[in-house]
Amino acid sequence: MNASTAGDGGLSVGSVTVPADALVWRFSRSSGPGGQHVNTSDTRVSLSLDVAGCGALGRTRRERALERLSGRLVGGVLTVSVQTHRSQARNRAQALERMAELLAEATAPPPRERRATRPGRAARQRRLDAKKRRGDVKRSRSRPPLD
Numbered sequence: 017m018n019a020s021t022a023g024d025g026g027l028s029v030g031s032v033t034v035p036a037d038a039l040v041w042r043f044s045r046s047s048g049p050g051g052q053h054v055n056t057s058d059t060r061v062s063l064s065l066d067v068a069g070c071g072a073l074g075r076t077r078r079e080r081a082l083e084r085l086s087g088r089l090v091g092g093v094l095t096v097s098v099q100t101h102r103s104q105a106r107n108r109a110q111a112l113e114r115m116a117e118l119l120a121e122a123t124a125p126p127p128r129e130r131r132a133t134r135p136g137r138a139a140r141q142r143r144l145d146a147k148k149r150r151g152d153v154k155r156s157r158s159r160p161p162l163d
Contacts, residue, residue, distance in 0.1 A: 028092050029116055029123060032072060032118075033072065034070060035072060038066065039061070039107070039115075040064040040065070040066075042061075042062040043058035043061060044058055044060045045059075045060060046058075046107075054126075058104065059101070059102060060099040060107065061098050061099070061104060061110075063096045063097075063108075064095045065115060067085065067093065067094050068082060076109070077158035080123055080125075081119065081122040084122040085118070088118075089100045096111050112128070
C-alpha cells in the first residue's frame, strides 16, 4: 500500500492524487483529555470524500472502492473521524492518513486467482507413509489378540 498526503493538502493514493477541494473538513468539540481546553476548542476532525463523485479516482478504481467500502459509505461519501489527539493539527494529519489507507486498500487491484495444482508423487507418498505410521502407533496401543 502506497498512500500518503500530498503537499498541497490533497490526498495521494498510489499513483492517484485526490485534489484538496474534493475533501470536506468538519471540526467539532472533542471528548477526552484536555481539561478546560476541551470545552472551548474544536479539536475533533471529520474528513469526508465523495467517492461516488470523485473523478480523480477513475472509473475502475471508483467502482472498486464503492464495492469494497459499501458498508462504510453514506450516500457514496466516505467519512473518517479522529479525536485521539489534543491538537487539531495532529487530528487532521491522522484523518488524512486514515483516509489514504482506506482508499489504498479499497482501490488496490484484486489478488491473482490461485491456480489449482495436484500434489506431486513424493507428497502423496509422504502422506501415505504418515498414515501408515499413525495406524501402526494406534495398533501398537491396543491389546494383543488372545490366541
